[in-house]
Amino acid sequence: MRRAVGAPLLVTGLVVAVLTPLVLLAVWAVTETWRYPALWPQAFDDRALRVVTDPGSTILPGLVTSAGIAATVAVVSCAIGLAAGRALGLHTFPGRGLVRFALLAPVIVPGITVSLGIQVVFIRYHLTDTVHGVVLAHLIPATPYATLVLAAAYTRLDTAFEDQARVLGAGPLRVLLHVTLPALRPALTVALMLTFLISWNEYVLTLLIGGGSVSTLPLLLFSAIGSGDTSVAAALAMVVSIPPLLFVGVTARALTGPGAGRNDGRADPGMHPGAGATLAGLGRA
Amino acid sequence: MADAVPQRSADVRFDGVVARYDRGGPPVLDGFGLTVDEGTLTSLLGPSGCGKTTALRLLAGLLAPLAGDILVGGRSVLALPTHRRPLAVVFQQPLLFPHLDVTGNIGFGLRMQGLDRATTRRRVADMLDLVHLTGLESRRPAQLSGGQEQRVALARALVVRPSVLLLDEPLSQLDAGLQQEMRELVRTVQRELRLTTLFVTHDQEEAAALSDRVAVMLDGRIAQHGPPQDLYERPASLSVARFLGTANLVPGVVREGSWTGPLGRIATGAPDGAATLAVRQESLVVDLDPDADGLPALVTDARYRGTSWELDLQVDGTVLHAVTAPTIKAAPGDLVRVRLPPGHGYVLPG
Amino acid sequence: MNRRAGLRVAVLLAPALLVVVGLFGAGLGLGLLQSLGYQPYLEGWSWTTAAYTGLIDDRAVRASLVLTLRTSVLATAGAAILGLAVAMLVHSSRRGRRLLTAVLQVGLPVPHLVGALSMSLMLSQSGLLSRLTYAIGLTTSPSDFPALTEDRFGWAMLAEYLWKETPFVAVVALTALARGVAPLQDVAATLGASPWQRFRYVVLPLVTPAVGAASVVVLAFTFGSYEVPAVLGRPYPAPLSVVAYQRFTDTDLTVRPQAFALGVVLAVAVTALVAVYLRLLDRLGATR
Numbered sequence: 075m076r077r078a079v080g081a082p083l084l085v086t087g088l089v090v091a092v093l094t095p096l097v098l099l100a101v102w103a104v105t106e107t108w109r110y111p112a113l114w115p116q117a118f119d120d121r122a123l124r125v126v127t128d129p130g131s132t133i134l135p136g137l138v139t140s141a142g143i144a145a146t147v148a149v150v151s152c153a154i155g156l157a158a159g160r161a162l163g164l165h166t167f168p169g170r171g172l173v174r175f176a177l178l179a180p181v182i183v184p185g186i187t188v189s190l191g192i193q194v195v196f197i198r199y200h201l202t203d204t205v206h207g208v209v210l211a212h213l214i215p216a217t218p219y220a221t222l223v224l225a226a227a228y229t230r231l232d233t234a235f236e237d238q239a240r241v242l243g244a245g246p247l248r249v250l251l252h253v254t255l256p257a258l259r260p261a262l263t264v265a266l267m268l269t270f271l272i273s274w275n276e277y278v279l280t281l282l283i284g285g286g287s288v289s290t291l292p293l294l295l296f297s298a299i300g301s302g303d304t305s306v307a308a309a310l311a312m313v314v315s316i317p318p319l320l321f322v323g324v325t326a327r328a329l330t331g332p333g334a335g336r337n338d339g340r341a342d343p344g345m346h347p348g349a350g351a352t353l354a355g356l357g358r359a
Numbered sequence: 360m361a362d363a364v365p366q367r368s369a370d371v372r373f374d375g376v377v378a379r380y381d382r383g384g385p386p387v388l389d390g391f392g393l394t395v396d397e398g399t400l401t402s403l404l405g406p407s408g409c410g411k412t413t414a415l416r417l418l419a420g421l422l423a424p425l426a427g428d429i430l431v432g433g434r435s436v437l438a439l440p441t442h443r444r445p446l447a448v449v450f451q452q453p454l455l456f457p458h459l460d461v462t463g464n465i466g467f468g469l470r471m472q473g474l475d476r477a478t479t480r481r482r483v484a485d486m487l488d489l490v491h492l493t494g495l496e497s498r499r500p501a502q503l504s505g506g507q508e509q510r511v512a513l514a515r516a517l518v519v520r521p522s523v524l525l526l527d528e529p530l531s532q533l534d535a536g537l538q539q540e541m542r543e544l545v546r547t548v549q550r551e552l553r554l555t556t557l558f559v560t561h562d563q564e565e566a567a568a569l570s571d572r573v574a575v576m577l578d579g580r581i582a583q584h585g586p587p588q589d590l591y592e593r594p595a596s597l598s599v600a601r602f603l604g605t606a607n608l609v610p611g612v613v614r615e616g617s618w619t620g621p622l623g624r625i626a627t628g629a630p631d632g633a634a635t636l637a638v639r640q641e642s643l644v645v646d647l648d649p650d651a652d653g654l655p656a657l658v659t660d661a662r663y664r665g666t667s668w669e670l671d672l673q674v675d676g677t678v679l680h681a682v683t684a685p686t687i688k689a690a691p692g693d694l695v696r697v698r699l700p701p702g703h704g705y706v707l708p709g
Numbered sequence: 710m711n712r713r714a715g716l717r718v719a720v721l722l723a724p725a726l727l728v729v730v731g732l733f734g735a736g737l738g739l740g741l742l743q744s745l746g747y748q749p750y751l752e753g754w755s756w757t758t759a760a761y762t763g764l765i766d767d768r769a770v771r772a773s774l775v776l777t778l779r780t781s782v783l784a785t786a787g788a789a790i791l792g793l794a795v796a797m798l799v800h801s802s803r804r805g806r807r808l809l810t811a812v813l814q815v816g817l818p819v820p821h822l823v824g825a826l827s828m829s830l831m832l833s834q835s836g837l838l839s840r841l842t843y844a845i846g847l848t849t850s851p852s853d854f855p856a857l858t859e860d861r862f863g864w865a866m867l868a869e870y871l872w873k874e875t876p877f878v879a880v881v882a883l884t885a886l887a888r889g890v891a892p893l894q895d896v897a898a899t900l901g902a903s904p905w906q907r908f909r910y911v912v913l914p915l916v917t918p919a920v921g922a923a924s925v926v927v928l929a930f931t932f933g934s935y936e937v938p939a940v941l942g943r944p945y946p947a948p949l950s951v952v953a954y955q956r957f958t959d960t961d962l963t964v965r966p967q968a969f970a971l972g973v974v975l976a977v978a979v980t981a982l983v984a985v986y987l988r989l990l991d992r993l994g995a996t997r
Contacts, residue, residue: 081798081801081802084798085798085799085802085805085809088795088798088799088809088812088813089809089812091872092812092813092815092816092872092876093812093815094831094837095816095824095827095828095830095831095872096815096816096819096827098827098830098831098837099823099826099827099830102830110835110839110840110843110851111839111840111843111844112840113837113840113841113844153724154724154725154728155725157720157721157722157723157724157725158721158722158724158725158726160721161717161718161721161722162722165714165717165718165721167715167718173722173726176726176729176730177725177729179729179733180729180733181926181929182929182979182980182983183733183737183929183933183975183976183979183980184929184932184933184934184935184950184972184975184976184979185933185935186933186935186950186953186954186972186975187736187737187740187933187953187972187973187975187976188732188733188736188737188740188972189736190736190740190953190957190968190969190972191735191736191737191738191739191740191741191743191969191972192732192735192736192739192740194739194743194748194749194750195735195739195749198749198750210732211732213728213732214728214732214733214736217725217728217729218729221725271818274820275818275820275821275822277820277821277822277935277936278935278936278950282957292820292822292936295820295822295823295826296822296936296939296940299822299825299826299829299940304830307826308826308830311822311823311826311827314820314822314823315819315820315823318818318819318820319815319818319819321818322814322815322817322818419895419899420898421895421898421899440898441895441898441899442897442898442899442900442901442902442903442904442906443901444899446899447899447900448896448899450892450895450896452892454892454893454895454896456893456896456897456911456914457915458914458915467897467900467902467910468900468901468902470910471897471900471901471902471903471906471910472901515900516899516900519900519901525899
């Protein structure tokens with residue numbers, strides 16, 4: 075009834091294919107010499123790790139910049155998404171379909187098109203080569219995802235709780251802080267992580283808007299790759315990968331566990347919409 | 360039915376079947392045996408966890424036994440995978456294919472057999488007629504009510520002309536009125552097609568109403584198998600009586616062909632020793648006239664049930680439960696008479 | 710809809726629309742305008758289609774279009790088919806399913822640059838794969854191993870996209886499968902469907918909408934991706950996004966409008982491609 079023998083082989087092959095590239099990077103990160111055709115490094119050294127963690131190098135500041143930008147983008151885009159998501163998820167209004175479509179456009183259209191076009195305006199308003207300019211630019215891909223994930227959560231929200239709180243005398247801010255946000259917490263967590271990652275991983279937008287002045291980790295990684303120093307590039311690649319791996323470790327359960335989504339015995343041929351948007355974001359990132 | 364092809368029904372037999380749910384754990388069925396005669400509807404009745412669904416899944420081939428044999432029409436089906444067994448199943452959930460409409464769902468099995476479109480369409484139309492769903496051909500499952508879905512599931516199972524029909528508590532998710540309707544539908548269809556049917560349920564009323572025979576299943580084994588009336592009037596054991604909710608289980612003793620206890624003396628063939636008299640609520644006759652025939656009894660509680668009164672009676676130190684017509688007005692504190700007409704009590708050892 | 714509610718919705722949507730219309734829309738619009746000669750802050754400009762005509766005659770651009778199209782279509786088809794296959798494989802293994810699904814997701818959130826670096830270390834002529842072929846005697850020097858990075862076809866790019874996007878499609882498919890496919894397969898079996906029939910008529914129809922939606926995202930992304938070809942590809946032929954960047958940063962400023970034009974071409978092409986793909990999915994019955 076279930077497949078038998080060939081499967082373990084394929085499964086092993088699958089695991090190897092997925093993990094080998096990353097393991098390879100990890101090995102290179104601690105390599106001193108690894109010349110062709112050796113299958114294992116001839117000499118190990120933590121030089122690359124030291125370079126990467128050296129307070130004097132450009133990498134630590136780059137990490138701080140990346141983290142700062144990503145955190146800001148996450149918070150701002152989710153705030154925007156909370157508002158817009160509420161409108162999309164709880165209200166019906168003329169043009170709703172159009173708004174959804176408009177939100178999907180930044181997902182489809184490549185970032186380079188938009189950043190090329192908008193650069194001239196950014197220059198005029200002194201937004202290029204600045205951190206806040208980059209944050210603004212990152213909002214473009216992040217906002218749609220935040221909005222769609224939160225809109226899906228809002229459709230499942232029971233407004234009775236908010237009404238109840240208001241009846242008991244709570245003002246709008248209290249209702250938001252003590253009723254709405256806690257109820258949305260799982261989706262909000264996912265949205266925050268997703269938008270953080272979108273910004274953290276972003277390269278082209280930072281390149282074009284940040285000019286040479288804003289140094290984020292992806293930019294540093296790109297030049298490290300070009301520099302020929304494989305160990306440092308690999309070490310840096312590992313550093314860049316840490317928050318993503320951490321975050322997905324946390325959300326992996328939510329996305330694929332059997333408890334995710336409805337459970338009423340009816341098979342649902344589509345995806346849970348929030349999970350769908352989330353996964354799409356990861357595919358893009 | 361349009362195509363006058365006779366139904367090839369078959370009998371079903373479980374023989375010493377041993378099975379467990381999955382790896383590890385004690386067997387759910389241990390030496391399970393059951394025969395369902397050709398063309399009859401047998402209910403498999405038992406509490407949750409007794410293994411009745413397991414038995415059904417074994418027959419369907421969704422589970423393999425550790426030991427024993429399962430035969431359909433005298434031939435073992437153990438070597439056959441599910442899709443080659445000559446049976447069809449209606450599950451507790453309708454489990455309609457969400458990507459197909461009603462016609463697609465009902466015609467699914469025929470499509471798998473490779474039947475041509477025209478014949479498929481005709482048989483599906485006949486089936487829709489049989490379950491009173493004509494007109495809903497192009498609806499999607501999401502647009503159907505619970506009752507309609509279950510009828511489609513039934514039609515889907517019947518249209519493939521199985522030799523055996525299996526039903527796993529298919530009506531438990533429906534509300535009362537719908538259950539009645541569906542029960543009648545199942546009964547009518549089964550009789551008309553003379554289809555060997557195994558109906559798994561935990562609802563005694565349902566079992567009693569539908570079946571030619573009822574098999575009571577307790578702890579992985581058949582405790583009693585016979586016409587519904589036998590179960591209530593001559594339960595095979597104390598456990599069966601308890602399961603059926605026989606309200607009055609009066610302890611007493613048998614000596615030399617006679618049971619003695621609070622309700623008097625009753626002739627019985629049961630062996631000497633401790634024995635319980637099983638008496639249904641409905642069997643006790645209550646007379647409000649305190650001087651009538653019978654044992655004196657004190658009414659300790661009276662509950663109105665709409666269609667009857669339930670009375671708790673104290674008789675000779677024991678509490679008995681009786682049921683009377685709604686017009687009889689007995690109140691707590693009243694002294695009444697209660698008697699057991701001959702032939703209405705059954706003595707069980709133990 | 711009453712005024713108050715309407716106002717409320719407008720206020721709620723305003724920031725998002727500001728970003729989408731104000732930033733994204735402006736960027737798109739300005740890109741289009743600048744490709745036609747518009748210069749918002751300078752004097753003496755005029756409308757012209759010179760940028761576009763320049764592109765049409767340009768061999769490099771034609772080659773670029775072919776490369777971009779080929780790579781993204783192959784990557785999308787590959788990720789969709791392989792992703793589906795992987796999902797079926799993982800789904801059918803009873804014991805390790807949870808663990809396997811977790812393993813699959815490891816590569817998902819990692820930046821494409823990291824994937825590109827990995828692929829270069831694996832697939833270059835002195836990379837891991839080449840060393841393996843040396844170890845088993847198939848090659849005797851780096852140059853014996855085929856050039857997969859910085860090559861005309863774009864093998865390493867394709868490999869990176871597949872490595873990153875196949876698990877994505879697989880996880881999306883698994884999510885769709887997690888919702889009750891097994892009972893439906895049981896039903897189908899009782900109705901006489903063989904294992905192959907169960908796959909073809911029950912599992913596949915249930916999972917294709919999800920795979921279809923995921924692969925649209927893959928298509929759009931691979932078409933416009935910059936960093937992967939920048940690391941793994943060569944300057945010529947390069948995908949449209951890379952060429953656009955090259956023209957933008959070219960010291961010859963007369964070439965700059967072509968960068969905007971290429972940006973527009975990218976946007977139009979990817980939209981058209983997605984539209985065609987969605988139509989195709991619809992035909993195959995893969996949309997809800």
